[in-house]
Amino acid sequence: MKLNILPFLSALSMGLALPSDAPSRRFDQNIGIDLPALFSETTTAKIWRTAVDSISQLPGKFPNYVPSTGSNIGQYVFSDISAWTSGFFPGSLYELLERSVRFPDHLKTGSVDPEDIHDQLLDLSRQWAKPLQTQAFRTNTHDLGFLIMPAFQKDWELTGNQDSLDTIVTAAHSLATRFDPRVKAVRSWDSLVNKRQNITNKETNFLVIIDSMCNMDLLFYAGHHTGNQTLIDIATAHAHTVRRNIVRKNYSTFHCCNIDPQNDQIKFQETVQGYKDWSTWSRGQAWGILGYIQTYRWTKDAVFLQTAIGLAEYxxxxxxxxxxxxxxxPLWDFDAPTVDGVLPPRDTSAGLVAANALLLLHQALQGESPYLDHALQIVRETIDLSLSHDPASLTLSPNGKTAVPAGNWDSVLMNATINNNEYSLSRSNNTGLVYADYYFLRFGNRLLEMAFA
Incomplete structure (x- = not known):
């Protein structure tokens, strides 16, 4: 049955306020969780509207970022399917589908019939996920976890679709081809070319980045589902190598390290997206927390739990x-300076990645931790500062002149930074980001899974 969601979407497209949600109950009287925006009807409508209105972009293009300047201000810029971000929008649809299946009282859709919502969401989710199956065969990227897991893990777990599990296993074996036993790591980048570096020789360079820790979940998941110890061992070895070469003694992190595969010696440690080589890029730090707590959940190795705690404390x-x-x-980089009273750009994606990681850390510590409170504070302040669908709020473009109604933004969140490094070939900040929205929805579902919502 085709779902009539035109009234649902047209209210949003005309900039009208949708019916307000009923006041959310306090989920835990001691914690005081009260974040109705996580489950709002308008958040659902934004994701849904993009899925319906942009279906013609398939199979080759996927939502990536929402600029705050230029001719398409507030509208999604689409990237090629090969971009590392392409898995997140289908993942967001599957987060909504999960709510319709497991937590229907938290999927706000007005008066639309819940059964029709589920059927239409499943159809949309699979339409957006299916083209990504081709990416599972790639051996030229380490980002297969980001590309594959958000959609196909959910499809397998919610529907039992064997094709989705097969896609995950295929992607894991593709990723495993990038492992070098001399370095005991999975190669992150094949090259690094910017205004400072021109590294293309894989015989003498082995580039590893902190982000890679989040792609190890793919190897662990496939390894445990198929009984393949090799995949598990590769992920575990990689985690030890990153810990040794990227995590500093004070548990801050470099972004990137270059290892000579011929002698396993460090050639350099630097940042490619943060402020300076000695600084701490906030999203990289967040990737580290998430990657290490995921690794601990699979291995139960205390060294990985301690690493996650150290990174989180920092x-x-x-x-x-x-x-x-x-x-x-978070600021885009914890050490980026304030210049003439102007703060450096924020990065809401860093905050939401970290918030998800802190929930997992709180769970691993069996609820005896401060990390739930910290996670909630990140999300509360992000909602207050950066929720784009608040019709009463405005955001100013970087030149301080153009007022942009936040309700006109395609993404749920604003104030994200892709890359603001001085040597980058393309600097981009003050945007919406598809993965900030994905981790926003994922955070809400994690609260539901943990019975906090």
């Missing part, structure tokens, strides 16, 4: 010691 300490407004919405 992250939340830097937030808590910040003196600017909304300190829990």
């Amino acid at each position: 992250f939340v300490n830097r937030l808590s010691k910040s003196s600017h407004t909304h300190p829990y919405v």
